[in-house]
Amino acid sequence: xxxQTITADAAGTWKLGDLPVHRLxxxxxxxxxxxxxxxGAPSDRDRSIAVLREAIDLGVNHIDTAAFYxxxxxxxxxxxxSALAPxxxxxxxxxxxxxxxxxxxxxxxxxxxxxxxxxxxxxxRQLGRDHLDVVNLRRMPSYDSIAEHFGxxxxxxxxxxxxxxxxxxxxxxxxxxxxxxxxxVCVQNRYALDRPDPATDELLRICGEQGIxxxxxxxxxxxxxxxxASTTHDEEVxxxxxxxxxxxxxxxxAWTLHQGPHVLAIPGTGNPDHLVENVxxxxxxxxxxxxxxLNAPRRKAx
Numbered sequence: 001x002x003x004q005t006i007t008a009d010a011a012g013t014w015k016l017g018d019l020p021v022h023r024l025x026x027x028x029x030x031x032x033x034x035x036x037x038x039x040g041a042p043s044d045r046d047r048s049i050a051v052l053r054e055a056i057d058l059g060v061n062h063i064d065t066a067a068f069y070x071x072x073x074x075x076x077x078x079x080x081x082s083a084l085a086p087x088x089x090x091x092x093x094x095x096x097x098x099x100x101x102x103x104x105x106x107x108x109x110x111x112x113x114x115x116x117x118x119x120x121x122x123x124x125r126q127l128g129r130d131h132l133d134v135v136n137l138r139r140m141p142s143y144d145s146i147a148e149h150f151g152x153x154x155x156x157x158x159x160x161x162x163x164x165x166x167x168x169x170x171x172x173x174x175x176x177x178x179x180x181x182x183x184x185v186c187v188q189n190r191y192a193l194d195r196p197d198p199a200t201d202e203l204l205r206i207c208g209e210q211g212i213x214x215x216x217x218x219x220x221x222x223x224x225x226x227x228x229a230s231t232t233h234d235e236e237v238x239x240x241x242x243x244x245x246x247x248x249x250x251x252x253x254a255w256t257l258h259q260g261p262h263v264l265a266i267p268g269t270g271n272p273d274h275l276v277e278n279v280x281x282x283x284x285x286x287x288x289x290x291x292x293x294l295n296a297p298r299r300k301a302x
Contacts, residue, residue: 007058007059008025008059008279010280011024012257012282016185016186016213017164017183022060024060025061025062026063028064028076028268029066031048032079034270042072048079051275054275061092063091063093063094064096064188064266067122067123070105077127081127093129093134094136094186095136096188097153098149099111111149113151120156131163135164136168137167137168139167146170147180153182154182164183166187166215168187185212185213186264187207187212187215204263207262213263214260214264215265219252219256220253237252240286247277251294255286257281258286
């Protein structure tokens with residue numbers, strides 16, 4: 001498919017609280033290297049900055065990032081700040097807190113509730129902001145309930161450091177737990193075409209009923225996760241891609257967006273050509289027959 005003139009508005013819009021965003025956004029994790037964190041070679045800084053600026057030119061107004069997105073030489077937040085500040089008025093930057101990495105790249109002890117203010121302030125410092133548009137609490141395996149952690153973020157929201165709150169890596173019960181404390185504008189969970197997950201299917205449904213944005217991560221990478229996009233695709237994906245003159249990755253993004261008007265896609269890349277392709281995927285319209293074909297292996301596995 002031709003992708004040169006397709007911009008992010010082709011995917012439609014949704015609101016994170018009172019903040020309108022195009023449903024096709026950008027994930028900053030891949031900006032820092034050939035793989036996330038310290039797993040690959042650090043990126044070329046100039047190219048990463050160019051990718052961010054091109055994303056804005058293509059109409060992207062929703063960027064997902066975190067202070068713990070860094071490689072041995074690159075920080076996603078620093079790149080965003082350098083490339084885009086002063087920020088466009090319509091740009092919504094979403095970050096997340098909870099996990100912690102030392103500067104050597106090792107994963108440290110996840111945050112206690114009293115640690116979260118420092119996590120928020122570090123994101124503010126790196127991004128050069130006086131408040132954060134949206135902060136997601138990333139639930140870590142070390143805590144089953146999110147009430148104390150989410151409550152700490154709700155206090156920072158009341159203090160004006162955060163505008164809206166979201167949650168990540170959760171089950172339906174965690175959403176109810178958070179909503180009893182403060183409004184939730186988005187839920188981020190791992191979710192992909194080739195990764196059946198009945199619990200997250202239920203969460204997606206609940207979010208749709210309640211008007212909450214559902215934001216899958218690793219939707220393109222699949223089982224590759226932080227190491228990068230999957231190169232293994234079912235024949236159903238390849239066949240639909242051929243029918244649209246698209247890449248399998250574009251079909252995976254399109255499938256993600258077809259899961260509901262409240263679903264936002266945040267594919268990440270440090271490659272300018274891949275960026276253009278990812279944004280163009282927002283214009284792909286899958287037929288009911290194509291969706292049935294794509295979902296068939298998922299139904300069997302589930």
